[in-house]
Amino acid sequence: MVRRKLVLRFPASAVENPFVYTLAKEYNVVANILKANINPRKEGRLVVELYAEEKDYEAAIDFLQSRGVTILPLAQQIVWVEENCTQCGACTGICPTGALWIKRPEMTVSFDGEKCIVCEHCLKACPARAVEARYLSGE
Ligand code: SF4
Numbered sequence: 668m669v670r671r672k673l674v675l676r677f678p679a680s681a682v683e684n685p686f687v688y689t690l691a692k693e694y695n696v697v698a699n700i701l702k703a704n705i706n707p708r709k710e711g712r713l714v715v716e717l718y719a720e721e722k723d724y725e726a727a728i729d730f731l732q733s734r735g736v737t738i739l740p741l742a743q744q745i746v747w748v749e750e751n752c753t754q755c756g757a758c759t760g761i762c763p764t765g766a767l768w769i770k771r772p773e774m775t776v777s778f779d780g781e782k783c784i785v786c787e788h789c790l791k792a793c794p795a796r797a798v799e800a801r802y803l804s805g806e
């Protein structure tokens with residue numbers, strides 16, 4: 668089974684089509700809608716999680732693309748909210764890549780997003796909710 672979070676962009680001509688129904692009925696793909704909107708140009712944007720057997724998933728993606736739907740991965744990013752950080756240092760001991768680290772000689776916690784592999788260990792370790800996981804849709 669595959670489970671993927673995606674951003675689907677629909678051209679105005681396709682917005683009225685019952686894609687979620689078709690994915691379920693014709694392709695055995697479960698589509699969990701996380702967010703949906705239509706812009707002033709009548710183009711649709713759907714953030715979904717698709718869950719299916721690999722071959723059904725591939726067939727469903729081909730179907731969507733054949734109908735003019737643009738498909739983008741929904742990327743996750745860790746954001747350090749510096750103003751919430753109490754400088755306790757708990758995250759720096761468990762961060763496997765040194766993305767959260769102690770700057771010396773100041774002895775202050777810093778974050779280097781380039782080193783982050785989004786393992787999410789810091790989300791559980793931080794008592795102050797100073798690290799957050801955010802989804803980027805490539806827009
Ligand atoms: S998600 Fe993982 S790699 Fe990224 S800052 Fe947190 S602990 Fe470090």
Ligand code: SF4
Pocket residue numbers: 751752753754755756757758759767776792793794795796797798
């Ligand atoms: S665990 Fe949270 S509060 Fe503590 S240093 Fe890390 S980000 Fe700051």
